[in-house]
Structures are given as structure tokens and as C-alpha cells.
Amino acid sequence: MGCGKTTQSRILAEKLGAVWTKEPGGDEISDEVRRVVQGMKFEIEMDAVCEQYLYAAGRAQTLRRVVKPVLDKAGIVVADRSVFTSMAYQGFGRGLGIERVLKINEEAVDGIWPDLVIWLDTDLETALARTRDSSGDKFERMDKKFFEKVRKGYVEVAKRFPKLVKKVDGNGTIEEVEKRVWKVVQKRYN
Numbered sequence: 001m002g003c004g005k006t007t008q009s010r011i012l013a014e015k016l017g018a019v020w021t022k023e024p025g026g027d028e029i030s031d032e033v034r035r036v037v038q039g040m041k042f043e044i045e046m047d048a049v050c051e052q053y054l055y056a057a058g059r060a061q062t063l064r065r066v067v068k069p070v071l072d073k074a075g076i077v078v079a080d081r082s083v084f085t086s087m088a089y090q091g092f093g094r095g096l097g098i099e100r101v102l103k104i105n106e107e108a109v110d111g112i113w114p115d116l117v118i119w120l121d122t123d124l125e126t127a128l129a130r131t132r133d134s135s136g137d138k139f140e141r142m143d144k145k146f147f148e149k150v151r152k153g154y155v156e157v158a159k160r161f162p163k164l165v166k167k168v169d170g171n172g173t174i175e176e177v178e179k180r181v182w183k184v185v186q187k188r189y190n
């Protein structure tokens with residue numbers, strides 16, 4: 001959130017000649033799931049387990065209908081968010097824990113697993129000040145404490161998947177962050 005992840009993932013996709021997609025989203029159905037799971041239309045609080053199933057449902061659609069066809073043709077996909085977001089947000093922010101998140105997501109992901117995860121680690125103040133989702137994101141109403149838990153979550157997730165998750169400093173200009181991201185990508189694939 002607010003870490004420049006959408007901008008950076010789009011830049012990276014262009015450099016790699018990859019297909020860019022996002023979670024939740026990527027087609028009409030997963031966009032609709034996005035509106036339900038993180039839109040602002042409900043007054044009542046969504047249960048964390050319900051929330052996780054909805055993200056997993058959107059993910060099942062995006063991975064099978066958008067990502068898999070590209071991978072099947074030996075293409076590359078750059079995704080703005082993934083099951084790793086669920087581990088941090090639902091696992092730690094919402095307190096479900098990594099194991100439950102992985103269990104709920106197992107069928108949704110079904111082995112369509114990223115081979116590199118870039119975690120753009122950005123100062124909370126910077127992230128909160130950056131542009132907001134114009135279509136609404138209920139998480140933007142959450143307090144600092146929630147995002148501190150999410151950040152702790154990313155730290156734990158990076159520890160658990162050290163070969164996969166690479167932390168990149170998300171502070172600075174677009175160009176500065178772009179260079180850092182590219183360095184990590186080159187190191188991984190050269």
C-alpha cells in the first residue's frame with residue numbers, strides 16, 4: 001500500500017516483456033471479488049476467514065485464467081501482489097497466522113507459485129502519504145498499528161522463504177527504486 005508497487009511492477013513488466021496483472025483483479029470476475037473484499041460498501045466488519053477465502057477465490061480466478069495461460073506459453077508474468085500479501089495481511093494483520101493462510105490458499109494457488117517475490121519495504125509515513133486507490137480500499141482506513149503488524153508479517157514471511165522473497169528499499173524516487181528492483185531481478189536470473 002503506497003509503496004509504489006504498482007508503478008514498479010508495471011515498469012518491470014515492460015522491461016521484461018512480461019504480462020502484468022494484479023491481485024485481486026485481472027479479469028471481470030476477480031475485479032468483482034476485489035470490490036466485495038476490499039471495497040467500502042459494508043458498514044459491518046468482514047470476518048478475517050471470510051476475507052481470506054475471498055482473496056483466495058479471486059486468486060484462483062487470476063492464476064488460472066490470466067497467469068497460467070501465459071506460463072503455459074513460456075511467458076513471464078509480473079503480478080502486483082500474490083499469496084505473499086495474504087500471508088502478511090491476513091496472516092499477521094488479521095492474525096490468522098501463516099499456516100492457516102497457506103491452508104486456505106492451497107487449492108487456489110495449486111502450485112502456480114512465484115519464483116521471485118519483491119517486497120518493497122517503504123517507511124510507513126511515506127506509504128501512507130502516497131496516492132490512494134481511487135476505487136476504494138478498506139485497508140486504507142486501518143490504523144498505523146495494523147500496518148506495523150503487516151510489516152512484521154513481511155519480515156516473518158521473508159525469513160520463512162529466504163530464497164524467494166527479496167526485500168528492496170522502497171523509499172526514494174521512482175528511478176532509484178527501479179534500479180534497486182532491476183539489480184535484484186538480474187541477480188536472480190543471470
Ligand code: TMP
Nearest residue numbers: 001023024038055081082085086089139
Ligand atoms: P493494492 O494492491 O491496490 O494496494 O490493494 C490491495 C489491497 O488488498 C491492499 O490493501 C492489501 C489487500 N490485500 C490483502 O489484504 N490480501 C491479499 O491477499 C491481497 C492480494 C490484497
